[in-house]
Amino acid sequence: MTKQFIISVMSKDRPGIIADITGVILDLNGDLADLNQYVLGGYFSMILIAEFDENVTAEDILAGFSHINSETKIEATIKEMDVPLEIEKQNLPAETFIVTVQAENRKGLVQAIGLFFYKREINILDLETTRAGKHYTMIFQIDLTLIQSIQGLRVELQELGKHEQLDIVLQHNDIFRATHEIGTPVDSLPLA
Amino acid sequence: MLRSDQILATVEMVSKENLDVRTVTMGINLLDCRRGTVTETCLAVEEKIAKYAENFVQKCNEVAQKYGIPVVNKRISVTPAAFVGAGFSSSDFVALAKSLDNAAENAGVDILGGFTAHVEKGMTETDRAFIDSIPEALAVTQRLCASINVGSSQKGINMDAVAIIGHTVKELAEQTSDSGGFGAAKFVVFCNQPGDNPFMAGAIHGVEEADVVLNVGVSGPGVIARSLEKTINRKGRSNLKLDDIAEEIKQITFRVTRCGELIGRQVSKELGVEFGVVDLSLAPTPKIGDSVGEILQILGVDDVGAPGSTAIVAMLNDAVKKGGIFASKAVGGLSGAFIPVMEDAVLADAVAKGALTIEKLEAMTCVCSVGLDMVPIPGDTDADTISAIIADEMAIGMVNTKTTAARLIPVPGKKAGEHVSFGGLFGASPIMEVRNVNKSSRFIAWGGRIPAPIHSFKN
Numbered sequence: 001m002t003k004q005f006i007i008s009v010m011s012k013d014r015p016g017i018i019a020d021i022t023g024v025i026l027d028l029n030g031d032l033a034d035l036n037q038y039v040l041g042g043y044f045s046m047i048l049i050a051e052f053d054e055n056v057t058a059e060d061i062l063a064g065f066s067h068i069n070s071e072t073k074i075e076a077t078i079k080e081m082d083v084p085l086e087i088e089k090q091n092l093p094a095e096t097f098i099v100t101v102q103a104e105n106r107k108g109l110v111q112a113i114g115l116f117f118y119k120r121e122i123n124i125l126d127l128e129t130t131r132a133g134k135h136y137t138m139i140f141q142i143d144l145t146l147i148q149s150i151q152g153l154r155v156e157l158q159e160l161g162k163h164e165q166l167d168i169v170l171q172h173n174d175i176f177r178a179t180h181e182i183g184t185p186v187d188s189l190p191l192a
Numbered sequence: 193m194l195r196s197d198q199i200l201a202t203v204e205m206v207s208k209e210n211l212d213v214r215t216v217t218m219g220i221n222l223l224d225c226r227r228g229t230v231t232e233t234c235l236a237v238e239e240k241i242a243k244y245a246e247n248f249v250q251k252c253n254e255v256a257q258k259y260g261i262p263v264v265n266k267r268i269s270v271t272p273a274a275f276v277g278a279g280f281s282s283s284d285f286v287a288l289a290k291s292l293d294n295a296a297e298n299a300g301v302d303i304l305g306g307f308t309a310h311v312e313k314g315m316t317e318t319d320r321a322f323i324d325s326i327p328e329a330l331a332v333t334q335r336l337c338a339s340i341n342v343g344s345s346q347k348g349i350n351m352d353a354v355a356i357i358g359h360t361v362k363e364l365a366e367q368t369s370d371s372g373g374f375g376a377a378k379f380v381v382f383c384n385q386p387g388d389n390p391f392m393a394g395a396i397h398g399v400e401e402a403d404v405v406l407n408v409g410v411s412g413p414g415v416i417a418r419s420l421e422k423t424i425n426r427k428g429r430s431n432l433k434l435d436d437i438a439e440e441i442k443q444i445t446f447r448v449t450r451c452g453e454l455i456g457r458q459v460s461k462e463l464g465v466e467f468g469v470v471d472l473s474l475a476p477t478p479k480i481g482d483s484v485g486e487i488l489q490i491l492g493v494d495d496v497g498a499p500g501s502t503a504i505v506a507m508l509n510d511a512v513k514k515g516g517i518f519a520s521k522a523v524g525g526l527s528g529a530f531i532p533v534m535e536d537a538v539l540a541d542a543v544a545k546g547a548l549t550i551e552k553l554e555a556m557t558c559v560c561s562v563g564l565d566m567v568p569i570p571g572d573t574d575a576d577t578i579s580a581i582i583a584d585e586m587a588i589g590m591v592n593t594k595t596t597a598a599r600l601i602p603v604p605g606k607k608a609g610e611h612v613s614f615g616g617l618f619g620a621s622p623i624m625e626v627r628n629v630n631k632s633s634r635f636i637a638w639g640g641r642i643p644a645p646i647h648s649f650k651n
Contacts, residue, residue, distance in 0.1 A: 139200075174454055179451055
């Protein structure tokens with residue numbers, strides 16, 4: 001029997017950090033599944049899924065991280081999965097949409113858009129934001145499966161933009177795939 | 193998710209740089225609409241167009257809404273009318289024109305193209321009756337566009353037809369003199385007319401095509417102009433060479449073409465109609481920031497028409513074709529750069545300054561994708577001179593194995609330098625001077641054919 005853990009790790013970024021973290025998993029005879037990592041403002045963050053033998057505990061993994069010999073501390077959160085994750089089924093819906101929002105920076109921008117989507121049962125699949133001086137940019141990848149009318153949503157987004165002084169554009173994700181992915185034939189979109 | 197800079201670059205192309213799908217054009221074959229009488233044939237034509245185009249505009253709008261890319265024009269092209277109405281008299285063709293106009297109105301499209309004949313080698317009695325009907329047919333209809341193919345690289349130039357067409361153009365302008373001769377703006381003379389061009393006024397549904405297809409015309413001179421400006425500002429003029437500029441144009445063209453094909457294929461899928469081609473052509477509109485002339489200025493000539501203009505158009509046209517070809521497996525139509533004088537505010541401005549003349553424009557058409565397009569000329573220009581200008585333009589297409597076209601508008605009652613405006617997409621411009629008028633009649637009087645060039649005999 002094996003068990004699955006989902007592990008979230010954060011530390012100041014430095015060379016060798018990925019070798020160190022995955023080394024802990026290997027030392028405990030773990031098998032690494034999906035992994036996602038990001039560096040933001042000089043800080044490294046990783047979330048990963050790994051399978052271990054039945055006798056390995058979350059404490060064992062935490063201990064492994066704490067024994068890494070480094071000046072920068074590694075902070076980790078580990079959760080054992082009660083129900084096995086079906087990684088293959090984590091795919092995105094066939095059709096997703098991209099909303100870009102640009103505005104002068106102020107507090108509460110992401111929350112306002114997040115709430116707008118939540119009230120309309122729009123799931124945010126991915127989000128990236130950047131601040132450049134006074135300018136704030138948000139890019140949401142969203143699922144509109146539960147939305148009846150895209151035209152209606154466009155009108156609502158336009159009203160939101162006018163009310164909150166936001167520059168909002170909603171477009172199908174395939175537009176970006178078609179314009180930037182050379183290897184994706186246009187007649188294959190949307191990819192089921 | 194893709195990289196944010198890629199997403200923002202595409203968003204900018206649409207929201208600030210006029211990237212749109214300029215036209216989705218539904219091509220419909222009408223050859224099976226022939227019936228025992230003219231009335232029955234006209235009815236069958238209207239019924240067939242209505243059947244296929246019933247949901248066309250609505251579906252285009254829905255896909256545009258869904259994807260967030262505007263589809264500016266929805267249009268229909270049909271089998272050249274002279275084939276559909278074989279044996280018709282001139283007045284019969286006017287009746288057919290009215291039916292086509294009705295069908296366009298009922299389908300909700302602003303323009304229908306295909307009131308056309310192909311006479312590059314010879315004219316039938318029907319073709320002559322058809323040509324005879326053009327002035328009235330375009331004067332009594334709103335949405336119809338006409339064209340005629342008088343030459344090809346394989347067959348040569350039918351100079352009998354060219355001689356007649358000079359009179360047709362004049363009569364067309366005179367019959368629509370209350371609108372500045374606007375009728376002539378709806379009539380194009382071609383050499384090597386493509387059967388899958390989605391752009392008006394020269395769109396037809398070639399007889400070689402399937403029953404119904406969707407062709408997409410993508411434009412975007414504004415996208416290219418803004419992108420070139422940004423690149424020049426970012427890298428500095430002294431750090432760029434012309435091959436860098438050509439590469440940049442190619443890259444942008446790739447993205448614009450892919451956008452257009454995506455939308456076209458979605459509309460095709462929704463309507464259950466075969467997808468034809470995507471035609472990436474830099475088709476300007478009179479709107480500020482949507483000009484091909486502006487690209488020429490960015491690339492280094494102060495006024496369009498100055499020496500160097502032809503070389504820039506050649507580079508631009510080639511880069512656009514290369515980007516488009518790589519982007520799509522279904523490229524067709526004209527695919528290049530258009531230089532329609534009235535439809536491009538910067539070109540019209542160059543005419544006003546005296547920088548752009550018909551002779552220079554003709555030189556530029558040797559390397560662009562179409563020809564002398566939307567050129568207003570004095571209303572008193574004689575028919576033989578008009579025919580001779582057309583013959584010159586056809587010769588360029590015939591010898592260079594490319595499409596050339598002439599859309600000349602002899603504006604009734606106006607002289608060179610006076611202003612004409614058709615409004616909307618058809619634009620405005622000062623009337624261009626035609627030099628050496630009344631000097632070509634002996635040439636036009638010959639008639640017959642200019643034989644096809646030697647390189648046409650490849651069998």
